[in-house]
């Protein structure tokens with residue numbers, strides 16, 4: 158048995174998502190990203206003496222939204238706590254977070270694996286403030302600090318150690334990112350740091366009941382790097398155990414450049430955060446009214462839409478998954494389905510033609526200059542055999558290039574209307590057969606596959622307007 162097969166991987170993830178509120182969690186400073194350094198720093202953000210934090214209600218609403226989407230228990234009474242540690246980017250010397258009584262508990266993230274769906278249980282979701290940002294590159298002699306980010310609201314989502322492979326971790330973070338985007342609470346951009354992930358990793362022998370010491374790995378800036386960092390850490394731990402060593406609890410930083418990690422701190426110098434209830438803030442009390450308001454504002458979630466597309470619209474699991482990857486795509490499909498009953502074709506148009514156009518032109522769906530109704534018109538023309546599917550793409554392209562006429566009008570001006578006019582088709586057939594006398598002889602001697610060559614040439618000659626079924630019948634007749 159390979160060494161890797163002896164062991165079971167145990168991973169729990171802590172994901173921080175930066176909420177897209179207008180202002181910070183405890184101050185009226187703007188919370189958006191990209192302003193000149195240290196311009197969004199009121200006395201509250203700086204933690205000056207005598208100031209008091211005041212909770213931004215939008216943060217609570219967004220936390221409830223995520224909690225509901227993940228089937229969590231919402232704690233209608235919850236509380237902030239001080240997490241004490243000393244670091245240059247933390248103006249107050251403590252972070253206002255939640256400890257004993259977080260806003261959400263339990264719940265799960267349902268992930269899609271190759272052959273099954275699996276529920277990863279959650280421990281909790283809590284609200285907290287972000288710290289500032291150190292910059293070690295701008296100045297050769299000093300580290301600089303930008304406190305614009307200090308006080309920006311975060312949700313920390315803590316999973317149970319239910320994840321059993323780096324692929325499951327990948328699926329978990331992917332699912333969470335999709336969800337926060339659907340809920341419009343965070344842009345989910347890991348590269349820019351608005352979503353950050355730490356992994357608690359341990360391994361144990363298969364069948365072993367208790368968990369072994371775990372190592373926390375930090376600083377992965379993409380979902381792919383979360384997977385890589387876990388693979389690297391698992392291998393490191395297995396190698397140590399196989400050489401008779403032991404793993405001590407520690408925190409390590411992942412280096413994406415070379416795929417290694419280095420120790421940040423071990424158990425001996427681990428932080429003792431000395432949590433205590435935040436005396437400057439009252440307990441958070443969520444009214445039934447607020448809870449109901451948030452419930453009413455919930456959009457359809459990707460899993461619900463996936464089921465709807467499979468069950469009601471009879472799409473394949475694969476098509477439904479592609480359509481629900483982003484909310485804008487699912488919404489476009491729903492709008493399109495108001496105008497056509499050919500759902501399979503609607504799904505194909507979105508997943509193929511439209512998506513590749515968006516990719517090629519680096520556009521988002523909401524920047525697309527076309528209404529779902531126009532796509533429905535094209536689909537109808539194909540279904541009625543008025544245009545061929547390849548000419549349908551030409552009509553789409555004309556629309557993208559700014560032609561605002563109806564699909565049928567474009568088809569007419571561009572001469573794309575399919576014809577079953579016998580004289581016209583006979584003349585196309587004859588000119589193609591005259592062009593390939595050798596191939597005709599081969600066909601008549603039994604090389605029946607040549608018919609596809611003739612058909613292709615006829616379609617080309619007719620610029621896609623020859624009715625393919627009728628022309629084939631006529632061609633076969635002619636070749637006898």
Ligand code: MN
Nearest residue numbers: 173254285313
């Ligand atoms: Mn945290």
